[in-house]
Each structure stands twice: as C-alpha cells, then as structure tokens.
Amino acid sequence: MTPSVRTPSPAGVMTLLLGAMLVAVGCVTINIYFPAAAAEKAADRIIDGVWQLPNGQGGQAPADGDKQ
Amino acid sequence: MRTLLVGALLLGAAGHGRAQGNLEIDTPAIAALRAAMQQRHQQIAAHYDAGAVGLTADGLVAIRDAGQVPLSQRGRLSALVAAENRDREALYREIARANGHPEWREQVQATFAQRWIDKARRGWWVQRPDKGWAQR
Numbered sequence: 001m002t003p004s005v006r007t008p009s010p011a012g013v014m015t016l017l018l019g020a021m022l023v024a025v026g027c028v029t030i031n032i033y034f035p036a037a038a039a040e041k042a043a044d045r046i047i048d049g050v051w052q053l054p055n056g057q058g059g060q061a062p063a064d065g066d067k068q
Numbered sequence: 069m070r071t072l073l074v075g076a077l078l079l080g081a082a083g084h085g086r087a088q089g090n091l092e093i094d095t096p097a098i099a100a101l102r103a104a105m106q107q108r109h110q111q112i113a114a115h116y117d118a119g120a121v122g123l124t125a126d127g128l129v130a131i132r133d134a135g136q137v138p139l140s141q142r143g144r145l146s147a148l149v150a151a152e153n154r155d156r157e158a159l160y161r162e163i164a165r166a167n168g169h170p171e172w173r174e175q176v177q178a179t180f181a182q183r184w185i186d187k188a189r190r191g192w193w194v195q196r197p198d199k200g201w202a203q204r
Contacts, residue, residue, distance in 0.1 A: 032169070034169075034172055034175045035091065036175075036179065038089065038090055038091045039091055039163075039172075039175065039176055039179040040179055040182075040183060041090060041091070042090065042091040042093045042163065043176075043179050043180045043183040044183060044187075045093065046093060046098075046102055046159070046180075047180070047183055047184060047187055048187075049102055049106060050102060050105045050106045050109055051109060051187065052106070052109070053187065
C-alpha cells in the first residue's frame with residue numbers, strides 16, 4: 001500500500017458527493033410526494049370518529065348495523 | 069471531509085424516515101371540525117339511511133332525493149348539507165396545511181372521498197366516478 005491511500009482519490013470524493021446529492025434530492029422528492037398511506041390512515045381515524053365506528057374497522061362497515 | 073459526507077448521508081436517511089410516519093391531524097382546528105362533524109352526523113345519518121343524502125365521489129355530501137324529506141324540512145336539510153360540506157372542505161384544507169403542504173388539499177380530499185365511500189353503511193347511497201348514484 002502506498003501512503004496515497006490516506007487522501008481519497010478524486011473519484012472517491014466525487015462518488016461520495018454524488019451519493020450525498022442523490023440522497024438529498026431523494027429526500028426533497030419524498031417530502032413533496034403525497035404520503036398516500038399515511039393520508040389513508042388519517043382519514044380512517046377521522047371517519048371512524050365522526051361516524052362512531054369501532055376502531056380499525058375496514059371497508060365492510062357495520063353491515064347488519066344497529067341502526068336502521 | 070469524509071466524516072462530513074457520511075454525516076450528510078445519515079441526516080438524509082433520517083429525513084426519509086420522517087416522511088413515512090403519520091399525518092398530523094391533532095391540531096385545534098382539526099379537532100374542532102371533527103367534533104362538529106361528529107355531532108352533525110347524528111342528524112344527517114337518518115338522511116343517509118333514507119337515501120335523501122348521499123356521499124359524493126369528491127368527498128362531500130349531496131342531496132340525492134329531497135322527496136324523502138317533508139317539504140317543511142327541506143330548508144333544514146339543505147342547511148345541514150351545506151354545513152357538512154363547509155366543514156369537510158375546511159377539514160381537507162386544514163390537514164394539508166397542518167402538514168406543511170397546502171397543495172396536498174386535493175389529494176387529501178380524494179383520499180377521504182374513497183374512504184368515506186368504502187366505509188359507508190350498507191343501504192347508503194354513494195356516487196360513482198361517473199356521477200351516477202349507487203346503493204351500498
């Protein structure tokens with residue numbers, strides 16, 4: 001091994017820089033991207049409250065419900 | 069230099085994690101809207117049952133068959149529907165805003181539209197994407 005190992009090669013620095021930039025760009029993209037799954041979870045929580053549905057109830061709603 | 073870059077990478081990764089959590093829905097404005105809608109539901113539910121009011125494809129409610137309601141009560145029904153839609157619009161707007169992205173409002177609304185319909189009680193009327201009504 002030569003002492004030059006200590007200083008990263010220009011290519012190495014470039015790779016790292018590029019990686020950091022990609023991650024940064026990815027973050028911006030993800031933060032702007034609409035979090036569909038989280039929104040659905042939030043909607044479910046709110047709808048269950050407004051309609052007084054038992055927690056965690058999925059699509060099929062109270063089929064043979066109490067009211068009617 | 070290298071430490072700095074690795075630090076930046078780690079920070080970036082942490083940022084990613086945040087985006088996958090829950091949406092913020094615990095603000096005073098949203099809580100007030102939820103409470104108002106929950107209270108109103110006790111009056112509006114009978115109209116869903118009767119088919120007078122249906123759930124629209126865009127996350128609101130609409131009078132589907134006013135004939136189900138006596139003439140003398142139709143003004144009240146309209147007011148009820150209007151108030152519900154005002155709160156729903158405000159709810160979608162507030163959720164988007166509470167999460168720092170007012171521009172998400174339409175997507176929040178579309179998400180709710182689907183979930184209201186998915187969770188609708190059997191017998192309630194829901195609007196299809198082509199605007200026609202279908203009974204659950």
